[in-house]
Amino acid sequence: KQEVTQIPAALSVPEGENLVLNCSFTDSAIYNLQWFRQDPGKGLTSLLLIQSSQREQTSGRLNASLDKSSGRSTLYIAASQPGDSATYLCTGGFNKFYFGSGTKLNVKP
Amino acid sequence: DTGVSQDPRHKITKRGQNVTFRCDPISEHNRLYWYRQTLGQGPEFLTYFQNEAQLEKSRLLSDRFSAERPKGSFSTLEIQRTEQGDSAMYLCASSETGSHSPLHFGNGTRLTVT
Numbered sequence: 001k002q003e004v005t006q007i008p009a010a011l012s013v014p015e016g017e018n019l020v021l022n023c024s025f026t027d028s029a030i031y032n033l034q035w036f037r038q039d040p041g042k043g044l045t046s047l048l049l050i051q052s053s054q055r056e057q058t059s060g061r062l063n064a065s066l067d068k069s070s071g072r073s074t075l076y077i078a079a080s081q082p083g084d085s086a087t088y089l090c091t092g093g094f095n096k097f098y099f100g101s102g103t104k105l106n107v108k109p
Numbered sequence: 110d111t112g113v114s115q116d117p118r119h120k121i122t123k124r125g126q127n128v129t130f131r132c133d134p135i136s137e138h139n140r141l142y143w144y145r146q147t148l149g150q151g152p153e154f155l156t157y158f159q160n161e162a163q164l165e166k167s168r169l170l171s172d173r174f175s176a177e178r179p180k181g182s183f184s185t186l187e188i189q190r191t192e193q194g195d196s197a198m199y200l201c202a203s204s205e206t207g208s209h210s211p212l213h214f215g216n217g218t219r220l221t222v223t
Contacts, residue, residue, distance in 0.1 A: 004151070006151075031209055032209050032211075034211055034212060036214070041198075041219070042216055042217070043113075043115075043200055043214040043215050043216040043217050044152070044200070044202075044212075044214040045214075046211050046212065046213065046214075049209070049211045051209045052209075089151055089152070091212070095157070095164070095165075096142075096154055096157060096165060097142070097154065097212060098154055099144075099151030099152045099153075100151050101149070101150050101151045102151050
């Protein structure tokens with residue numbers, strides 16, 4: 001079974017800071033790695049998907065990288081804003097997709 | 110593309126009652142997944158379907174849980190004889206069959222067992 005670990009579990013930063021969220025997984029036989037954000041009481045919103053043959057993906061202020069050999073992915077958020085406050089989750093898989101507990105981000109105005 | 114739809118949004122039930130949730134995936138998405146999420150934790154895999162076939166069911170899923178996808182479109186998740194430990198958010202996701210297809214989640218059904 002794929003084990004996913006996300007570090008840190010929680011992060012509080014002032015507005016405008018650049019930050020990095022980490023995701024590690026035990027089974028490198030994945031098709032893709034996907035990052036989500038989750039607002040309280042809501043479902044998961046897809047942010048970025050990195051295919052197994054890719055090294056990174058960018059969308060606006062977000063950049064995600066994937067290193068399959070080390071079983072790691074990072075999500076970089078540039079110039080953080082209070083609206084970025086949410087829980088960020090990653091998942092990688094083959095046919096089934098397992099999640100870690102996420103990183104709870106709080107961006108203070 | 111109207112997104113993944115789940116019904117109901119909230120369900121409060123008494124211990125011992127049966128409940129059923131519905132998930133309508135994005136049309137033409139062959140794969141459908143059910144997850145359970147408790148407070149402060151990530152989604153926990155329950156089961157998934159390829160069209161109407163249930164391909165895998167988590168060992169965490171007791172015999173009180175059953176899921177169906179009879180025509181390969183919408184799916185239902187039934188919990189029989191609910192227990193307080195079943196209180197959680199139940200999430201549904203769908204994707205195309207291709208290996209690089211992203212998961213799309215619904216907003217979930219919040220179950221409270223009193």
